[in-house]
Amino acid sequence: MKKILINVFVLFLWSNVISARGLVLNLRYSENESSFDSIAMKTSLSEIGYDMITYIVDKNRSISEYAEKVYEIVERYRNAETQDTIFLLSDRLSTFVGLDVVSRDTTIHGLITLTGAYNDGDNFLYDEISIKKNLEMMDSISFDGSKEHYLKTVYRMIQDKKKGKKIKLSLQADNMMKEFYTLLNSPYGTSLIDFSLEEHLRTTKAWIGFLIEEHNEMKMEIDYMNLSWTANKYGVKYSAPFSYPSDNCVEKIKQMILDLRQKK
Amino acid sequence: MRHIILCLLVLLLSSTLAYGDSIPCQFQMRDGRIRKGKVFCPEKFNKKALVIIVNHRQQKVEEAQFLYSYLVDKLLADGISCCFFDNRPLHSEDSTSLTTLFDMADDASDVYNSLKKNKTFKKFKMGFIGTSESGGSALISASSVAKPSFLIQLVTNVEPQDKKDHQIFTLYNNPVWTAAFTDISTALSLPFFKQSVSYFPNASMGISFHEYSAMYQIMIDDMKHSRIGDKEDYAKRLYNKYEGSIKSHRELFAPLITHFLGKQMEEDYLAPRMWYNAKPYYKKVKCPILFLSGYHDYNVLCSTNIVEFEKTMHENGNKNYTSVIVDATHNLMDFGVERRIMHGGDGEIDRSKQHQIMDAISEWLRRNVN
Structure with missing residues (x-):
């Protein structure tokens, strides 16, 4: 039922893009709250000649399956319209789909990521949990080793998953661990395990617009290190990590599109 | 004192x-x-x-x-x-x-x-x-x-160390340097150092951020592998490589690179720990x-x-x-x-x-x- 509704939603949006010149394909991970007001975003993008289609990504399909769907949407748009710039817009978890698409479709002009994840999938899964856990326990040494044991369990689950072993959830698992387990066991999580940032950047021709919502600097530091170091090896073009306050997201995306579309 | x-x-x-x-x-x-x-x-x-x-x-x-x-x-x-x-x-x-x-x-x-x-x-x-x-x-x-x-x-x-130094230098350490090589608005958009605006130079070369970052990575690698040799010559060679990307204030490029290399290799702390x-x-x-x-x-x-x-x-x-x-x-x-x-x-x-x-x-x- 949910899928039907999503498809109807996509078709509805699709019917409205006929007269547009440019396209922003917004990839949104379903469990995340949107970082911006969609109506305000559509209005703002329309002012600069872009339409926006939102495509929902969730844990029920793999990264490459979603990438294939996104690719189909882009193709349909391209066939229906005169050639103009196409941008992908992603949130943190849907960045993996965005990277998969731009690594294959070299005609997409830019991938703009909102606190996007630039990491190998296995490292991403561990790092997210570790940072959350360490911040929960800031200033507090775990003298009984419970935090370190917790993180070792996370690490082992990822390694077991990589080896194709069945992973178990402890009876004492807290909500963070349960969510992690659910994602890890899902088609999306399974495909994330083998995601290689370097393999994707190697063939990427699109610009990467690197936007960071304020107060996410810790995550950004890891992502920036991975993106810049690897992208430089393959000549991938990317913006500086621009931070923005959450109430300025729409304006910042619009500005990024205006900047990037002028660049080759 | x-x-x-x-x-x-x-x-x-x-x-x-x-x-x-x-x-x-x-x-x-x-x-x-x-x-x-x-x-x-x-x-x-x-x-x-x-x-x-x-x-x-x-x-x-x-x-x-x-x-x-x-x-x-x-x-x-x-x-x-x-x-x-x-x-x-x-x-x-x-x-x-x-x-x-x-x-x-x-x-x-x-x-x-x-x-x-x-x-x-x-x-x-x-x-x-x-x-x-x-x-x-x-x-x-x-x-x-x-x-x-x-x-x-x-x-x-x-x-x-080389990866860490690249990250820190392009992200946090030197917004003035970033402003000089790219542009002031790029440096201003970086997190944390917004308050350094008063120190920013008036002249910027307008190199894209990713090219600036890649250039810095190359310099780190060349320092690591002792490929710099004469610093002024090196700065000129680097200038030739990036000449097409520099939009203005070309005269700043070689002196800034030479100064940077001198500081890192002779006075400061970067080069000796790169490995x-x-x-x-x-x-x-x-x-x-x-x-x-x-x-x-x-x-x-x-x-x-x-x-x-x-x-x-x-x-x-x-x-x-x-x-x-x-x-x-x-x-x-x-x-x-x-x-x-x-x-x-x-x-x-x-x-x-x-x-x-x-x-x-x-x-x-x-x-x-x-």
């Missing part, structure tokens, strides 16, 4: 170390030289444990004594001895090379081995503590001596490790390093580690550098936080040497 103040502080400090004796020592180094040092011992409750304070190559031992003074007092009160030793000069005697973090590790290892041969200390549980770059030296020392009892690394780097990679050393360390990161550290970033440290521990099967993020800057020992940025002007600094951190380190050590 700075040295006079430091000397006065050290004098004051030595008169306030009320918990015990200081035993002058002479350490046999691997090059045949003798290095002087001191072991501060507690008067009572001697736990027969000793912390070797690993030198930072840019710091004199007097500075280290001052910076670690609160922790040393605390450890002495807990019955744990502490050893300081003289540092070698930053440049070799013939001025042909800079002292490296690897030299600092050799020195600390030699001190450890000397102490292990000393009648008084040979049965002591001994380990190393190091902060920032000397945390890396402490790791190398712990990996190279027999049976160290503990390793404490404060605000130190785990990522390969450092912590991961292989951790494989050889089996003792308990305390790894502490500062949440507001804009020099050794807490997120990148704490996760890398933990994954290395898991990978090596080392269960005997403790990692912690503390609400502090890079200068756990000295707030001076970042006081303007992080502590609101030149007013009084609340050192209670710093003391809480030192108390926690001391408690960790007390539990691990019992």
